[in-house]
Amino acid sequence: MEGFFKRKESSSGPNMVDLDKLPWDPADRIRILDYHPDQRDEIRRKYWLNGPCQPRGHNFPTKLIGKKKRRFVKTWFDDYGKWLEYSSGNYVGNQGGRDVFSQQGCHAWNKAIDTFETHVGDVNSAHNKALKKCEDLINQNQSIATNFHKQDDITKKANRIRLNATINDCRLLLKNALSFCGHDESKKSLCKGNFLEIMDLIMLHDKELRELPKAAGNNQYLSPSIQKDIANCFEEEVVSSILKEIGDDVFSLLVDESSDVSKKEQMAIVLRYVDAHGLVKERFVGLVHVMETSSLALKYAIDTFFAKYGLSLKRLRGQGYDGANNMRGEFNGLKAKILEENSSAYYVHCFAHQLQLVVVTVARKHLGVVNFFDNLSILMNIVCSSCKRTDILRYNEKERVEKEIGSGILETGSGLNQELSFIRPGDTRWNSHYKTLIRLVDMFPSIIRVLEYVKKECNNPSTQNQAFKMIGFLSSFEFAFYLHLMLHILGLTDILSRALQRKDQDILEAVLLVETTKGKLQEFRERGFDPLLEKIHLFCEKHNIEIMDMTENYISGGGPRAKRQRYDMTNQHYYKFDCFNTVVDMEIQEFGDRFTEINTKLLQNMTAFNPFDSFSKFDASILMRLCEFYPYDFDNGEKVVLAHQLDLYIDSVRKDEHFSNLSGIADLARVMVETRKHISFPLVYRLLKLTLVLPVATATVERCFSAVKIVKTNLRNRIGEDFLNACVVCAVEKEALESVTNEVVIDRFQKMKSRRGQL
Incomplete structure (x- = not known):
């Protein structure tokens, strides 16, 4: 049973403890006398500075006392704020000690006020004397050391x-x-x-x-x-x-x-x-x-962090x-463990966590894509491992650009034809994989020249062999296929990835972008193979790569003929069904997994709040369905009142010019407060806040790790x-x-x- 202020006996010796790791929940604390004598005052001071454990947002459970249900009332924190604490710990043993709150606690809620007053007592009571000692401990002017000096x-x-x-x-x-x-x-x-x-x-x-x-x-x-x-x-x-x-x-x-x-x-x-x-x-x-x-x-x-600062999972x-x-685990993950305690703490995947990296990671479940990115990593090591090779790459690229400008292939102008570098994709750099593939396409002839230089001039036979194999790989149809396939998929998700990194991202816009991206991937899966094949053929013709006959039987491997294997299927079947469809299906499934059926309905219902075009998408019935997702926030009586408030609310905001040019529901909440409509329609505003706290699109946590690195x-x-x-x-x-x-x-x-x- 939950109650407040209980101490737990210590079975350990009087060892020195870390003050920053003291338990904040009273149920987990040990007696001050069980600590080392040299540290007791420091521990008392630490507890006093952090204040009493008062989880005001906690859903205090009821207890049947007599014929009535009673529970702790959070306003008691205001009346007895200096010393009253609440614990959600499990009690054992005797629970009747009203006069010894520091040992057993109290949960007789029907007599709580009388118990509090009795405990506080008169001026000379044990409680007030202890309170005075704590204040003197904090007040440096009252210490013995200060009085001596x-x-x-x-x-x-x-x-x-x-x-x-x-x-x-x-x-x-x-x-x-x-x-x-x-x-x-x-x-x-x-x-x-x-x-x-x-x-x-x-x-x-x-x-x-x-x-x-x-x-x-x-x-x-x-x-x-x-x-x-x-x-x-x-x-x-x-x-x-x-x-x-x-x-x-x-x-x-x-x-x-x-x-x-x-x-x-x-x-x-x-x-x-x-x-x-x-x-x-x-x-x-x-x-x-x-x-x-x-x-x-x-x-x-x-849990430890929440207990330290008096936060409650019930308000999540x-x-x-x-x-x-x-x-992310459905049953054993952190998400599931929190949902066990609070079913309204809906999980929404934080898309801004390097979406491009997620796309690459999912695609690498396919062996062909794994081989492509492994070779890309080797290519980066060969080309960018020394300053000399990097300079050769830049020089060749500059020479190529000048030649194409002279022949009229490239146009000149402000900001055009800037010096490029072959950047290495990084797990902590957003969109870096997409940029790397773009540079690979743009700088392909210059990269081939660097590899040829390494093959001829390098003193290391192992590096020479790697360069020789890499030239063979880059000259294969398989390379061109996976390059353009991944380039197209990363390109489709690039706009979404960039949008989700913005600090001012609106939740409705994020949902629309996600749905649009999923639709584009599905469209690419159904009708994108032939156009993709045309791009690959153009690339192969431009760079003298042998174009594969799609009607011939597929032969695996690029090594010696003895190690190759001929399959009973055409190249068309292999590249379309075993490669193209499989990789795109993985991405579509991943997008679907990120938004479960519950979360999709939840987010779709939020669109009824959209203020765009004079609240044209407003639908009271949809918002009432949205209300059903939050049983802890609306009881049956409030649901009836909410239905009436919604009818008045929509007429009020449509007639108010302050709501005429809003860009999203975030602006809607701000203007409701400015016009004090959040007071007139408190339940509508409560529902609006519940939609706004869902973390659909955010990069804040990633930016925190950027600060850690600094x-x-x-x-x-x-x-x-x-x-x-x-x-x-x-x-x-x-x-x-x-x-x-x-x-x-x-x-x-x-x-x-x-x-x-x-x-």
């Missing part, structure tokens, strides 16, 4: 000035994702690092800071531990501001995992929600190191991941997990970082631990 007002003012300068320095470095430390931080060093260099610059232009008296005990607020504490303060304030924006509202979860430069698996967590102004926001809230990427480990990491209304098998580099690969998380959160959420004032940081910094200098 009294500091005058001049010293305190000097400490505050120094700390302000350090905070400004850290803010600049965090905002721009710059490193803090240097190779040699001594006073005479010319490589002090960004932090000390900027501090010297601040002192040069700040006369007041420069003329301060010498800090007592070298208390200058410049040490690496101080820098990390300030970074942590900024991170906590940024995340707190984001969670404050979400409040008790619904949101969606976006997760991706990738390894950093030191080969640690990192999981980025992004929350998508609609703020108080009706704006859709996707905010990065944390980077979590996971020892393994199994669905169970990822789910545990998410969407989830989007990168498509890896351990996260923060954690080869020269900075030993940065700790907590410091890395603080740096990345601040670097990504620059707007929230700017809104954090120095005073707020100073207050949190002072309360984190006992400080030598007082402010």
Whole structure:
């Protein structure tokens, strides 16, 4: 049974613990007395700074008491906000201890108010005495160390000035994702690092800071531990501001995992929600190191993160991941584990996760495509492995372009015929495979010349042999076929891939693009083989590649005749049915798997909200069907009221000129808030928000990993997990970082631990 504030006894010895890994749910905590004596005050301080565990968005379960169903009321958090906590842990043993909340907790909801008041008691009660001790612990001026070492007002003012300068320095470095430390931080060093260099610059232009008296005990607020504490303060304030924006509202979860430069698996967590102004926001809230990427480990990491910040899975209304098998599994994946707890957390595949890479990965299930891309990788290694070969490629390409311009084949003009390079496709670069194939077609004659040069002039026999085999492969019909097949498929998905990477992508436009792309793939499958074959023949004629007779029997392999095998089918049958149809069918099936039947209906119903053309697609019956997907958000009575609100809503917005030129449902939510129609039609606005939080098209999580690569580099690969998380959160959420004032940081910094200098 769920209840609040229960402690769990510890069976372990008094070992020192990591303060950042303390359990946040009261049901999982151990007694303070079970910790090491030297660490108890730090643990008390950490719990106090993070505040009570109050999951306001949780669906509090009911309990039959007498003849009535009772449950916890979240408004009690407002009345007893300083100390009241709620736990969803499982209780064992005696549950009747009203006077010992810290041991057994309480779930007698019919007598909760009386129990709370009795527990608080009078001024001298045990509760109020404990509360006073906690406040004294946080208040540095009440500590024994401070009273032994009294500091005058001049010293305190000097400490505050120094700390302000350090905070400004850290803010600049965090905002721009710059490193803090240097190779040699001594006073005479010319490589002090960004932090000390900027501090010297601040002192040069700040006369007041420069003329301060010498800090007592070298208390200058410049040490690496101080820098990390300030970074942590900024991170906590940024995340707190984001969670404050979400409040008790619904949101969606976006997760991706990738390894950093030191080969640690990192999981980025992004929350998508609609703020108080009706704006859709996707905010990065944390980077979590996971020892393994199994669905169970990822789910545990998410549960821990949610518990830490008081978030509830019950408020989740969407989830989007990168498509890896351990996260997409129908039964064992992370998606399924979350759906077990919340059936309204609909999974929508995050298409922006390198769509071109997904297309290539799916196609590589075909042996012919595998062979094509493996040879492409070898070709890249031969042509681009040395500066000399790259220069030869550029020179030959320049010579070819000049010749074709002179003969009138190419036109001249601004921006035309720029110098090209044969780029290597990368798993972390969007559209790179498509660009590589385009360059291969454009630079084909120059690439052949480089291979011929390597075959004749290279001193390495192995590389010479590779170049010889590669020339043979590039001169084959099979190469031309797979080159144009993959080029066409990647071209069809390129527009969708680019559109889904935009930050301002509208959900309805995304659905339309997906459906259009699926339709084009199906059309290509039914009528595209013959036009594709014509393009291949033109390419072969242009580059003197032998055109295959499609009526002859297919012969496998390109090696010696003894190893070839003749099949009882024509080349036409093999290339059309075994290659073309199979590869295209794989892509069509993959697109279908990304949008399940439930999600397709869900997204199609959302089109009824489209404000385009004076809400021409509005249909109240469709929106009522959409409402059925969210049983936790609309009870039977609210569904009746919603039907009436929809009739009034459509007449109201069609007559209001503010709604006449909207581009999408994201704009619709914003204008509803601006015109205060979200107050007049609260249920309509609630349904609209549920559609907006679904993460159909987003590249936010991918951009977070771009920040990780900037923060954690080869020269900075030993940065700790907590410091890395603080740096990345601040670097990504620059707007929230700017809104954090120095005073707020100073207050949190002072309360984190006992400080030598007082402010």
